[in-house]
Amino acid sequence: QLQLQESGPGLVKPSETLSLTCTVSGGSISSSGYYWGWIRQPPGKGLEWIASIYYSGSTYYNPSLKSRVSISGDPSKNQFSLKMSSVTAADTAVYYCARHWVGAMDNWGQGTRVTVSS
Amino acid sequence: EIVLTQSPGTLSSSPGERATLSCRASQSVISTFLAWYQQKPGQAPRLLIYGASTRAAGIPDRFSGSGSGTDFTLTISSLEPEDFAVYYCQQHGSSSWTFGRGTKVEI
Numbered sequence: 001q002l003q004l005q006e007s008g009p010g011l012v013k014p015s016e017t018l019s020l021t022c023t024v025s026g027g028s029i030s031s032s033g034y035y036w037g038w039i040r041q042p043p044g045k046g047l048e049w050i051a052s053i054y055y056s057g058s059t060y061y062n063p064s065l066k067s068r069v070s071i072s073g074d075p076s077k078n079q080f081s082l083k084m085s086s087v088t089a090a091d092t093a094v095y096y097c098a099r100h101w102v103g104a105m106d107n108w109g110q111g112t113r114v115t116v117s118s
Numbered sequence: 119e120i121v122l123t124q125s126p127g128t129l130s131s132s133p134g135e136r137a138t139l140s141c142r143a144s145q146s147v148i149s150t151f152l153a154w155y156q157q158k159p160g161q162a163p164r165l166l167i168y169g170a171s172t173r174a175a176g177i178p179d180r181f182s183g184s185g186s187g188t189d190f191t192l193t194i195s196s197l198e199p200e201d202f203a204v205y206y207c208q209q210h211g212s213s214s215w216t217f218g219r220g221t222k223v224e225i
Contacts, residue, residue, distance in 0.1 A: 037215070047155075047163065047206055049215040060213050063119065096162055102210050104153035104168035111162055 002027040004097050004109035012091075012116050018084040022097030022109060023077070030055055030075050035100045038071065038082045040093040041111075048093075052100070053080055087116045120145050120211050122218035129223045137194040139221045141207035146187045151210035154183055154192045157220075158203045166205075167192065197223070 008020035022036070029036050037052035051071040052060045059071050065084070073080040084091060092115050099107040121144040131137050141152075149170040155163040165174040167183035170190055180195045194201055202225055207218040 046219045047157075047208075047217040049208075049217065052215070062214060100215075103151050104165055104174075104208070105155075105163070105215075106165045106168075106174065108162035108164075 002099060002107045004099065004107060006095060006097050006109045006112035008095075008112060008114070010113055010115060012087055012114060013118050014088055014116055015086055018082075018087050018091065018114060018116075020082045020095055020097075020112065020114070021079050022081070023079050024099075025078070027099070028075070029053075029073055029078055029080055033101060035060075035102075036073065036080045037098050037100055037105065039096045039098060039105070040091075041096070042090075042093040050084075050095075051082060089116050092116045119214065120147060120209055120216055122207050122209060122216055124205075124207060124218035124221045126221060127219070129221055130225070131197055131223060132225065133197050133199055135197050137197055137201075137223055139192040139194075139205055139223075141185075141190040141192070141218050143188045143190070143209060145211075147190070147209045147211065149186050152183075152185070152190050153208045155206045155208065156201075156203050157206065163206065194223075 003025045005023045012018045035052040038050040053071045068085045070083045094111040096111045097109045098105040123142045125140045152170040154167040157163040171183045204220045204222045206220045
């Protein structure tokens with residue numbers, strides 16, 4: 001059974017870089033045809049796709065966040081990671097990692113809460 | 119970027135009633151790339167429908183999806199107590215993915 005688990009600091013200072021890792025078990029991030037992505041949800045608000053990495057290593061970014069975001073994968077550890085620079089309070093959210101294909105996101109992590117505050 | 123508009127924002131209903139949720143796209147969406155999710159408080163979203171009308175594994179048949187082009191619908195034929203939640207539609211296009219703002223189904 002595929003499982004995804006987010007990890008990273010729960011508190012980040014404004015202007016610093018947020019770094020999150022998603023560890024995948026029960027499946028491989030090198031599995032053909034799948035994307036591995038990050039989605040966030042600010043408190044009381046809806047879902048926002050941030051970025052995804054294809055099994056081949058191709059990367060895709062939300063245009064509104066592209067200048068601050070980087071996604072990468074480490075097949076040897078079966079992990080993929082997100083870095084978001086110059087964070088502000090508006091980046092406070094629950095961050096989810098998920099497996100998806102072009103059409104839908106079928107497996108999600110439980111989410112990790114990140115607060116941006118000094 | 120394609121914008122998805124969900125309506126209503128909140129749907130007040132009762133167990134046993136039929137619920138119809140709408141998702142309208144600002145441009146035509148390929149049906150294969152339209153999905154619906156359910157999210158309960160404190161939980162991650164759960165995939166309900168993909169390809170506009172195909173139920174994901176383990177999803178009860180009271181959930182159905184339909185539509186094409188710019189208009190898509192999620193129907194819950196008879197609401198169960200556990201169905202009261204927030205529902206999101208999502209699409210893929212132009213190398214990105216976008217979500218609607220959600221419809222809250224409440225008692």
